[in-house]
């Protein structure tokens with residue numbers, strides 16, 4: 001069970017995700033950083049905001065920003081709305097965008113029921129890393145297809 005802020009207005013300027021193949025590109029070092037962070041935060045769920053640029057259906061992650069899990073929970077996460085709003089402001093001011101959300105699961109890396117609800121409100125890529133199976137997967141809410149897994153490309 002997870003949740004994220006409910007400020008759908010923040011995502012209003014994001015182009016629609018509709019019936020096409022989206023891909024997410026992350027640097028090997030960034031993914032390693034996130035996974036390492038997860039180990040440090042364990043057993044609490046780890047969360048981070050992913051910042052970068054979007055070119056149509058490609059989301060390029062250029063920065064990863066660890067966020068406090070306000071739930072302080074092993075089975076859920078929440079990001080403080082004001083802090084998230086500040087991230088959006090700052091990101092826009094440097095001409096980048098929030099292009100994803102990262103969080104961990106102590107189980108399979110599949111969106112929980114609560115995740116799917118918030119993914120619908122926040123239609124950007126959601127990367128989920130399992131601290132048990134060590135697998136990392138990426139999902140997005142597509143207006144036509146609903147929640148679907150999308151390709152996560154890890155590059156050097």
Ligand SMILES: [Zn+2]
Pocket residue numbers: 001002103104105110111112115128
């Ligand atoms: Zn989750």
